[in-house]
Amino acid sequence: MGCWNERITKEFAKLKQKATEAQPYSGKVGSEDLDNVDMAYRVVADHIRTLSFAIADGSCPGNEGREYVLRRILRRAVRYGTEVLKAEQGFFNGLVKVVVEVMGDFFPELKQHEIKIREIIADEEASFGRTLVKGIEKFKKAIYDTGVVEVPSGVFGVSNVQMYGGFVVHIGSFEGKTGRLSVGDKVICKVNYERRKLIAPNHTCTHMLNFALREILGNHVDQKGSIVLPEKLRFDFSHGKPVKPEDLRKIETIVNEQIKSELDVFSKEARLVDAKHVNGLRAVFGEVYPDPVRVVSIGRKVEDLLANPENEEWLSISAELCGGTHISNTREAKAFALLSEEGIAKGIRRVTAVTTDYAFKAMELASSLEQEVNEASETEGSVLEQVISYICQHI
Known part of the structure; x- marks a missing residue:
């Protein structure tokens, strides 16, 4: 054959x-x-x-x-x-x-x-x-800005942005009952920077999470999807079995160590063929990338990666093809906490995580829960059953 x-x-x-x-x-x-x-x-x-x-x-x-x-x-x-x-x-x-x-x-x-x-x-x-x-x-991996477009006849609120047929489509509605947008209108675009400030650390931590997963679980890990929201991030990846609790702790530690190291986040456009030669660079299979493409690296300048693409050192940093919004230094993420790990399909796992103040809050709740479990271990009988019921209701 x-x-x-x-x-x-x-x-x-x-x-x-x-x-x-x-x-x-x-x-x-x-x-x-x-x-x-x-x-x-x-x-x-x-x-x-x-x-x-x-x-x-x-x-x-x-x-x-x-x-x-x-x-x-x-x-x-x-x-x-x-x-x-x-x-x-x-x-x-x-x-x-x-x-x-x-x-x-x-x-x-x-x-x-x-x-x-x-x-x-x-x-x-x-x-x-x-x-x-x-x-x-x-x-679809959607990391977009929202905001408003001020036009002569009113204000158009942008709630979503998508690529369609090679065009960038802004989706939304006019605020109020009147509003009209015509070809040739001069407009003023205003980004919702408060939302972007929440999105950016989650997106950068998604890159660091992708790196940490491969470091701990192996090079078979491939990104299968992700969603970055203001309040959390979600990442789907290839892995044939549940991730062990001790491995989850290692993954979480790697991301937090990179945050504490206060690494600069760099981005630069490069020819697609040059970017793909960079050792360890990650890309989403099936994703259609433009040429030139934007490279985002954490801890090393993109120019360094492109100048010596086969350097083994690049395997120890996060470098991806990406067009989304990011923080300028990992310290802006403050902290990283994994909330859950689950299977969503055969061979596909999903983790959900939070950053910044959301991560601190998650850590506080986890510490409180651990204390309650430890105290419950010292009780017995009907009292133990009541404590367990209480803990389950508040998880």
């Missing part, structure tokens, strides 16, 4: 390049494939072959057993195609004809069921497309 799979890969690459002027398939693997484009070509080619044969044999993507495996295979291919190769939604079912052209003479069942194969994949692909759009809208 390897030779045929290579032919499918090359045929798909030709179609993809012709349609979108994407870079051609070059067969790079591992560290040479910096942008994962060649890997994406191979994933899409392998998965369309697998699905075509499975459907020809009578299987179909679904919710249980091997049918669910096929659904996962299809969705993985679609994500690689749309997010890495920038293929249009609905591209995947069109590749069935490539499989038939390359392998149909050897496997006549492919030609016999070509229409059926394409229709099933098209239906599943469309369904996933709708699910994916809703999921991205709901869980």
Whole structure:
């Protein structure tokens, strides 16, 4: 199958390049494939072959057993195609004809069921497309400013900002009953700096948390999502089992040590290819980054990282591709406290944390709870039951 799979890969690459002027398939693997484009070509080619044969044999993507495996295979291919190769939604079912052209003479069942194969994949692909759009809208890493836009006819309150179709869309409403915004209007934009002041330390601590997780749990840890709010931060990552309490304490300690070290936070734009060469630099798989891209590093200047990208020292600092708002020095975060750790899907864990005065408050509550538990350990019988009930009600 390897030779045929290579032919499918090359045929798909030709179609993809012709349609979108994407870079051609070059067969790079591992560290040479910096942008994962060649890997994406191979994933899409392998998965369309697998699905075509499975459907020809009578299987179909679904919710249980091997049918669910096929659904996962299809969705993985679609994500690689749309997010890495920038293929249009609905591209995947069109590749069935490539499989038939390359392998149909050897496997006549492919030609016999070509229409059926394409229709099933098209239906599943469309369904996933709708699910994916809703999921991205709901869980997209959103670290945006809010504020107001003053226009001649009133004030437009901005409650959200999103990227859509290459444009920065400001979402909100006019304050009061009147208000109108027209092309050519001169406006004054005013950022809500009070909100930004709360968001920034949480965002910077998200970077330090990402670094600490890898330090303690291992390099298999990859970011799977995050939300940064004024009152807390939430971080999802790949890890196959619950994090041990002692490891959580180590992770929390690393972040607090970086806060106490009063490290400067640096940011600078760089060419995407140069940034990705930096040893230990973290990026979110599937995220579409601009070129040039903004690099945020903690404790070392970005210029130092770019000047000597292979330096092993960079493995001991936090460096990420990021366009969000940050504090200028880690001391501004004041403190960091983990609130919870839980599983949200197979192989995916989630931690929630707080910073600044919220962290101090969490630490005080934890200390108080520990004292109550210690006192409860000295009681027994009905009194112990009452104490336990009281503690549970106040957790």
